[in-house]
Amino acid sequence: MRSFLFLVSRRWLSFAVAVVLIAWACWWLGEWQFHRLEDRKASNAIVERNESLPPAPVASVLRPGSGVSDRDEWRLVTATGTYDTDHTVVLRYATRDGQSGVDVVVPLVTASGTALLVDRGWTPSDNRGGDTSTLPAPPSGQVTVTGWVRVDATGDSAAVTDLSTRAISSVEIGKAIDTPVYGGFVDLKSEDPPAADTLEPTELPELDNGPHFFYGLQWWFFGVLAVFGFFYLLYDERRALLRGETSAAAEAMAERKQKKAAKQAQKQKVRAAYQRAYAAEREAKAGED
Incomplete structure (x- = not known):
C-alpha cells in the first residue's frame, strides 16, 4: 500500500477532483444530447402525423386570442375570406441561401370577421420596412387558402413597427392592425384562385434525428477518456516509484x-x-x- 501513498499528495488529489468534475460534466452533456434526441423524435412524430392528416377548417384548430398547441403545429387547415392588403406585414431579414429577402404576411379576413394571418411566402428584396408597393399582390376577392399551422414567435423580435417585424406573432400583429385574429399563423401551401405572381413557399421541416446521438456518444467518450487517462498516469507514476524512476x-x-x-x-x-x-x-x- 505504501506504493500508493503518492495519491494523497496535493497534486494527485487535485488531479482526481478535476477528473471527477470532467467526467461528470461529460456524462451530463451526453445525457442532455440524448434528451434532445428524444425531443427531436417526438417533434418529428407530431409533424409526420399532422402532415398526413387531411386539411381541417381553421376554426376547428385555431381560436382567436389563444395560443397554438405544439401538437397542432404543421397541421393543414383551410380558410375562406378576403385578403386585407392594407394591413400587409413585412417579415424583415428573411434570408435564403445567403440572399436577402422578406416574407409577406397578409391577414385573410373570414366571414366571422376574424382574420387569419397568412405567411404567403418569401421574395428576394432589400425591403427593410413596411413598403409593400413592390411586393407580389395576393388574389383579390374571395380566396380559399390552405396552409400549415405555426406557433407564434415571442420576445422583442416579434414587435411590429411600421407594419414590419422580425418574427410573426398574432398577438403583436393583431394589436398593430387593430383586428381580431386567430392565434398563431399559417404558412401558405395553396390559394384558390391562385395569385398572378407567386412567392417562394416556406420549406417544410427536415425530419431527420440530427447529430444528437453522435454528440451524446462523443461526450461520453471524452468522459471515459478522462478516467482512463487518470488511471494510466496513476499506473505510470506507481511503476516509476517502484523502479526508483521519475514518471512522465x-x-x-x-x-x-x-x-x-x-x-x-x-x-x-x-x-x-x-x-x-x-x-x-x-x-x-x-x-x-
Missing part, C-alpha cells in the same frame, strides 16, 4: 516548475535592473542639485 507526469510537473522558476527569476532580474537604473538616475539628479 512527474517529469512534466518538474519541467513546468523549472520553467516557472526560471520565468520568476527573469522577472526578478529585470526588476532589479530597473531599480538600479532608477537609483542611478536619482543619484545623478542629486549631484546636479
Whole structure:
C-alpha cells in the first residue's frame, strides 16, 4: 500500500477532483444530447402525423386570442375570406441561401370577421420596412387558402413597427392592425384562385434525428477518456516509484516548475535592473542639485 501513498499528495488529489468534475460534466452533456434526441423524435412524430392528416377548417384548430398547441403545429387547415392588403406585414431579414429577402404576411379576413394571418411566402428584396408597393399582390376577392399551422414567435423580435417585424406573432400583429385574429399563423401551401405572381413557399421541416446521438456518444467518450487517462498516469507514476524512476507526469510537473522558476527569476532580474537604473538616475539628479 505504501506504493500508493503518492495519491494523497496535493497534486494527485487535485488531479482526481478535476477528473471527477470532467467526467461528470461529460456524462451530463451526453445525457442532455440524448434528451434532445428524444425531443427531436417526438417533434418529428407530431409533424409526420399532422402532415398526413387531411386539411381541417381553421376554426376547428385555431381560436382567436389563444395560443397554438405544439401538437397542432404543421397541421393543414383551410380558410375562406378576403385578403386585407392594407394591413400587409413585412417579415424583415428573411434570408435564403445567403440572399436577402422578406416574407409577406397578409391577414385573410373570414366571414366571422376574424382574420387569419397568412405567411404567403418569401421574395428576394432589400425591403427593410413596411413598403409593400413592390411586393407580389395576393388574389383579390374571395380566396380559399390552405396552409400549415405555426406557433407564434415571442420576445422583442416579434414587435411590429411600421407594419414590419422580425418574427410573426398574432398577438403583436393583431394589436398593430387593430383586428381580431386567430392565434398563431399559417404558412401558405395553396390559394384558390391562385395569385398572378407567386412567392417562394416556406420549406417544410427536415425530419431527420440530427447529430444528437453522435454528440451524446462523443461526450461520453471524452468522459471515459478522462478516467482512463487518470488511471494510466496513476499506473505510470506507481511503476516509476517502484523502479526508483521519475514518471512522465512527474517529469512534466518538474519541467513546468523549472520553467516557472526560471520565468520568476527573469522577472526578478529585470526588476532589479530597473531599480538600479532608477537609483542611478536619482543619484545623478542629486549631484546636479
